[in-house]
Amino acid sequence: MPLLSNIHTHTTYGDGRDAPEAMVQAALRLGFHTLGFSEHGHADYDDCSMTVAAEPLYRAEISRLRARYAGQIAVLLGYEHDWLSPPSADAYDYVIESVHYIRAGDGLVCVDDTRAILEDAVRTRYAGDVYALCRDYFRAVCASCESPAAILGHMELIMKFNERRDLFDDADPRYLRCALEAADCAAASGKLIEVNTGAIARGYRTAPYPGRAILTRLAGLRAPVIITSDCHNSDYLNCHFQETAALLRSCGFRTALQYRGGAPEEYLLEEMLP
Ligand SMILES: [Zn+2]
Numbered sequence: 388m389p390l391l392s393n394i395h396t397h398t399t400y401g402d403g404r405d406a407p408e409a410m411v412q413a414a415l416r417l418g419f420h421t422l423g424f425s426e427h428g429h430a431d432y433d434d435c436s437m438t439v440a441a442e443p444l445y446r447a448e449i450s451r452l453r454a455r456y457a458g459q460i461a462v463l464l465g466y467e468h469d470w471l472s473p474p475s476a477d478a479y480d481y482v483i484e485s486v487h488y489i490r491a492g493d494g495l496v497c498v499d500d501t502r503a504i505l506e507d508a509v510r511t512r513y514a515g516d517v518y519a520l521c522r523d524y525f526r527a528v529c530a531s532c533e534s535p536a537a538i539l540g541h542m543e544l545i546m547k548f549n550e551r552r553d554l555f556d557d558a559d560p561r562y563l564r565c566a567l568e569a570a571d572c573a574a575a576s577g578k579l580i581e582v583n584t585g586a587i588a589r590g591y592r593t594a595p596y597p598g599r600a601i602l603t604r605l606a607g608l609r610a611p612v613i614i615t616s617d618c619h620n621s622d623y624l625n626c627h628f629q630e631t632a633a634l635l636r637s638c639g640f641r642t643a644l645q646y647r648g649g650a651p652e653e654y655l656l657e658e659m660l661p
């Protein structure tokens with residue numbers, strides 16, 4: 388199995404179930420060579436993010452684990468930055484830039500929390516036009532590509548609560564145009580683009596995001612991709628990795644990247660297939 392690495396990992400410092408050391412032990416049981424932590428950097432509008440007081444404790448704990456497990460597994464200190472929050476002044480091994488909230492009218496809408504929040508936002512802020520909300524979401528993704536972060540997180544998160552396509556139709560031209568524009572922004576940014584299986588582990592979806600249309604566009608543009616599990620529970624550190632490799636192959640990718648130690652390294656997706 389060539390993919391033995393995950394760099395999108397949450398813990399009890401944010402909204403994860405397990406302490407960082409339990410995550411390291413789970414990674415060791417899977418034979419991982421690298422585990423990167425990516426707790427939510429503080430955002431005062433987001434209860435899932437670390438508090439200002441928790442951030443130095445998180446950094447100290449991950450640094451302790453890095454030293455404690457040196458020689459067994461590379462432990463990386465990263466964080467997930469919401470595009471609307473101030474960037475951290477501290478140094479991290481990498482940053483994942485993600486859109487969890489969009490500006491709508493005079494407030495913020497979380498696209499990651501519940502389906503009811505999305506439905507309510509469509510009704511109260513978009514006069515019932517769900518495609519206008521999707522357009523604002525993808526504009527936010529394009530804007531987030533301007534950040535200096537190395538990695539672009541879950542760039543089709545707006546599909547999280549739309550597995551049955553009953554919120555909107557992701558094949559509708561009003562959706563696809565914006566989605567593919569965002570794919571073009573992502574590819575042009577040079578960022579490593581995440582293919583995220585986190586919603587599968589949590590029972591929202593059966594496939595990763597971004598989905599087939601965006602992935603096919605990214606493959607045509609030869610954009611680099613990285614499979615991650617956006618893990619919130621140590622039972623799911625490599626959730627759906629093999630199936631995601633098969634999906635990427637079918638969309639035209641031959642290779643993907645994974646972090647080995649502190650640097651991304653390419654591997655052949657074919658070697659992931661049974
Ligand atoms: Zn996220």
Ligand SMILES: [Zn+2]
Pocket residue numbers: 395397467617
């Ligand atoms: Zn995350």
